[in-house]
Amino acid sequence: MTTFLSNKELQTRWERLQTKMSEIGADTCIIVSNVNLYYLSGRIFTGYFYLPAEGEPVLFVRKPLGWNNDNVVYIRKPEDISSWLQTKGISIPKHILLEADQLTYNDYVRLQAVFNPEKTSNATTLLRQVRSIKTDWEIGQFRISAKKHAEVYSRIKGCYSPGMSDAEFQAKIEYVMRSMGSIGIFRAFGNNMDIHMGSVLAGENAEVPAPFDFALGGEGIDSSLPIGSNGAIMKPRTSVMIDMVGNYTAYLSDMTRTFSIGKLPDIAYRAHQLSIDIQDAIAEKSKPGTSCAELYILSLQMAEKAGFSNYFMGTKQQAKFVGHGVGLEINELPVLTERSKELLVPGNVFALEPKFVLPSIGAVGIENTFLVTDSGVEKITLFEEQIIDLEENSPSDF
Amino acid sequence: MTTFLSNKELQTRWERLQTKMSEIGADTCIIVSNVNLYYLSGRIFTGYFYLPAEGEPVLFVRKPLGWNNDNVVYIRKPEDISSWLQTKGISIPKHILLEADQLTYNDYVRLQAVFNPEKTSNATTLLRQVRSIKTDWEIGQFRISAKKHAEVYSRIKGCYSPGMSDAEFQAKIEYVMRSMGSIGIFRAFGNNMDIHMGSVLAGENAEVPAPFDFALGGEGIDSSLPIGSNGAIMKPRTSVMIDMVGNYTAYLSDMTRTFSIGKLPDIAYRAHQLSIDIQDAIAEKSKPGTSCAELYILSLQMAEKAGFSNYFMGTKQQAKFVGHGVGLEINELPVLTERSKELLVPGNVFALEPKFVLPSIGAVGIENTFLVTDSGVEKITLFEEQIIDLEENSPSDF
Numbered sequence: 097m098t099t100f101l102s103n104k105e106l107q108t109r110w111e112r113l114q115t116k117m118s119e120i121g122a123d124t125c126i127i128v129s130n131v132n133l134y135y136l137s138g139r140i141f142t143g144y145f146y147l148p149a150e151g152e153p154v155l156f157v158r159k160p161l162g163w164n165n166d167n168v169v170y171i172r173k174p175e176d177i178s179s180w181l182q183t184k185g186i187s188i189p190k191h192i193l194l195e196a197d198q199l200t201y202n203d204y205v206r207l208q209a210v211f212n213p214e215k216t217s218n219a220t221t222l223l224r225q226v227r228s229i230k231t232d233w234e235i236g237q238f239r240i241s242a243k244k245h246a247e248v249y250s251r252i253k254g255c256y257s258p259g260m261s262d263a264e265f266q267a268k269i270e271y272v273m274r275s276m277g278s279i280g281i282f283r284a285f286g287n288n289m290d291i292h293m294g295s296v297l298a299g300e301n302a303e304v305p306a307p308f309d310f311a312l313g314g315e316g317i318d319s320s321l322p323i324g325s326n327g328a329i330m331k332p333r334t335s336v337m338i339d340m341v342g343n344y345t346a347y348l349s350d351m352t353r354t355f356s357i358g359k360l361p362d363i364a365y366r367a368h369q370l371s372i373d374i375q376d377a378i379a380e381k382s383k384p385g386t387s388c389a390e391l392y393i394l395s396l397q398m399a400e401k402a403g404f405s406n407y408f409m410g411t412k413q414q415a416k417f418v419g420h421g422v423g424l425e426i427n428e429l430p431v432l433t434e435r436s437k438e439l440l441v442p443g444n445v446f447a448l449e450p451k452f453v454l455p456s457i458g459a460v461g462i463e464n465t466f467l468v469t470d471s472g473v474e475k476i477t478l479f480e481e482q483i484i485d486l487e488e489n490s491p492s493d494f
Numbered sequence: 495m496t497t498f499l500s501n502k503e504l505q506t507r508w509e510r511l512q513t514k515m516s517e518i519g520a521d522t523c524i525i526v527s528n529v530n531l532y533y534l535s536g537r538i539f540t541g542y543f544y545l546p547a548e549g550e551p552v553l554f555v556r557k558p559l560g561w562n563n564d565n566v567v568y569i570r571k572p573e574d575i576s577s578w579l580q581t582k583g584i585s586i587p588k589h590i591l592l593e594a595d596q597l598t599y600n601d602y603v604r605l606q607a608v609f610n611p612e613k614t615s616n617a618t619t620l621l622r623q624v625r626s627i628k629t630d631w632e633i634g635q636f637r638i639s640a641k642k643h644a645e646v647y648s649r650i651k652g653c654y655s656p657g658m659s660d661a662e663f664q665a666k667i668e669y670v671m672r673s674m675g676s677i678g679i680f681r682a683f684g685n686n687m688d689i690h691m692g693s694v695l696a697g698e699n700a701e702v703p704a705p706f707d708f709a710l711g712g713e714g715i716d717s718s719l720p721i722g723s724n725g726a727i728m729k730p731r732t733s734v735m736i737d738m739v740g741n742y743t744a745y746l747s748d749m750t751r752t753f754s755i756g757k758l759p760d761i762a763y764r765a766h767q768l769s770i771d772i773q774d775a776i777a778e779k780s781k782p783g784t785s786c787a788e789l790y791i792l793s794l795q796m797a798e799k800a801g802f803s804n805y806f807m808g809t810k811q812q813a814k815f816v817g818h819g820v821g822l823e824i825n826e827l828p829v830l831t832e833r834s835k836e837l838l839v840p841g842n843v844f845a846l847e848p849k850f851v852l853p854s855i856g857a858v859g860i861e862n863t864f865l866v867t868d869s870g871v872e873k874i875t876l877f878e879e880q881i882i883d884l885e886e887n888s889p890s891d892f
Contacts, residue, residue, distance in 0.1 A: 160703035267672035274665035280690025292678025305558035320744035
């Protein structure tokens with residue numbers, strides 16, 4: 097059902113962006129990507145969101161038809177924007193922000209040709225910074241997602257039956273997700289980041305390197321989407337890592353839990369506890385001003401001290417981060433990685449995912465989503481963190 | 495499960511592209527998008543597929559790790575490509591094909607800076623042309639998809655129960671799809687074409703205009719994805735149009751069927767029959783050399799003659815095409831639209847979707863996928879085409 101954002105909420109976002117625009121002397125920002133259109137207008141449309149350095153935006157819309165609003169101007173092509181500006185006696189912008197990491201080359205060049213600006217700067221970078229600090233309304237959306245996320249995870253045991261494949265298990269979890277209001281698609285930053293609703297990673301498939309910048313890999317069920325479950329039958333004494341997205345609002349909560357088919361070898365529980373310990377140590381240290389790079393280094397040190405370095409964030413291919421911002425996209429700022437220059441700021445929402453991949457057992461560990469408050473962090477994904485045995489008292493609710 | 499394409503199949507594709515390259519004098523094609531990487535290498539990776547005008551390609555790979563092959567060179571950044579070429583004594587290309595409608599502006603500009611070519615041309619356009627003519631292997635993949643597509647559609651009635659919402663109905667159909675091997679995501683050309691597994695469009699929701707270039711619209715369950723089902727309870731005497739994708743291989747079959755909650759008003763059956771008649775007339779006329787624009791105009795004329803123009807391809811917003819190529823993406827070439835210059839060619843695979851939206855009833859009509867043969871067309875999506883009453887002898891298989 098369509099609910100549009102309040103003007104006050106949008107106003108806050110425009111002002112934040114306008115502040116950044118003033119800092120770099122940009123007079124106009126033109127937005128085309130769905131994710132930024134939604135952030136700045138509360139809607140998805142085919143067209144252009146046009147924000148001057150001061151004052152209200154104009155929505156230049158091609159589709160959908162039928163919107164009646166003072167700020168909406170229907171156009172057929174980007175050239176109509178400059179004609180409209182001229183009609184209104186508004187001067188053509190000179191320093192324009194365009195989404196250089198989202199627009200295609202041809203779309204970008206065409207907009208440049210329309211305005212022939214003296215300078216263009218990267219709207220993608222600026223928007224990612226603005227979006228990394230969530231408003232109260234956005235935080236409320238995360239809480240709704242996280243609550244449903246936990247409800248869905250509480251039904252995962254009921255999706256399991258012995259001898260099933262990881263792909264069939266995933267299909268049942270997806271059905272529970274969709275019945276609980278999952279929006280379906282989830283958005284990732286970067287053109288080549290393909291995934292379907294999340295990842296179910298069972299047994300030795302957890303070792304298979306994937307091409308994407310997600311934490312772990314997996315073979316996938318088809319070579320056109322090499323990530324996650326591969327259709328193999330889940331085996332006793334192996335783990336199943338469930339990292340399905342919390343897309344019950346447009347704001348994505350990120351939560352991973354580890355399940356097992358019967359009892360796992362002892363090393364799995366030790367590695368899993370280490371994951372929880374790393375999470376707790378990072379959460380303890382996190383507050384406004386904390387360096388994201390230091391948090392990552394802390395995770396490396398703890399993994400190394402415990403002798404688990406070779407299994408941390410993969411084996412054959414190891415991810416070089418332990419956490420990442422979440423929001424409308426699953427990979428926002430800040431990033432908890434070695435080269436990060438970012439310091440935590442109140443309103444950041446990030447996922448923390450110390451994970452280990454154990455050869456012949458599978459992936460273990462957890463992931464939770466944290467909100468940076470004025471004094472520390474608050475965990476917003478609340479669900480049992482120990483390894484859950486799927487074969488123990490498994491009630492079928494399917 | 496991973497199956498890689500035979501070298502012979504890939505060789506055919508490289509040669510087709512190399513022929514196009516020679517025609518425009520390009521000496522190298524560099525591919526980055528997932529869909530074109532998969533088309534040309536049978537794999538998805540983070541990196542660059544580098545095809546010279548003559549000879550074999552080189553895969554410059556960042557991820558996944560672990561590929562051992564003569565044609566694979568591991569790199570960290572695009573600049574490493576030119577270093578490698580220099581090491582091998584290969585001259586730096588002068589006229590490069592880059593994916594101008596797929597690469598982001600920044601990625602494109604970076605590749606230009608690496609090679610500093612005298613000229614760049616648009617690989618997107620060329621690849622879309624090459625991909626529009628399917629090989630025998632690809633046609634076989636469509637047949638596999640289409641067969642499973644029909645099997646899933648035969649189970650749609652079993653997903654229905656009276657009083658359910660369109661979104662719950664869709665969730666059940668998606669579960670059947672995924673259990674039958676649906677890959678999950680389906681790819682569309684264009685950055686802003688968001689959709690989740692297809693569209694279920696019930697009753698008056700069919701009139702709601704959406705921002706995307708799909709045939710019909712719908713409100714969606716959330717304003718961040720305004721397309722398809724909106725969570726409303728499905729009502730007696732309304733239609734439900736099911737247009738879920740056939741992604742059981744990487745090659746997408748496209749098939750729409752109309753269902754009803756009980757008996758519909760007579761006009762619905764007349765409009766539905768008109769849709770079948772338009773399909774049959776277009777199929778009859780289609781053969782190598784037929785103008786795609788003429789096929790579209792034929793559909794307009796038939797809709798007008800029957801007095802259904804105002805309902806054709808929407809009401810408040812009407813799509814301006816009646817068919818489109820399908821393949822690895824749902825919107826390939828050729829397009830059956832007024833301004834199309836394309837003529838049908840053997841090996842084209844296109845979806846034909848004459849649809850009508852009837853106020854207060856919903857959408858009716860069908861869609862099928864056709865292969866252009868040497869002498870005409872062959873329908874490859876085979877399933878009952880009449881309106882199917884969901885309330886008639888509905889066996890629950892859920």
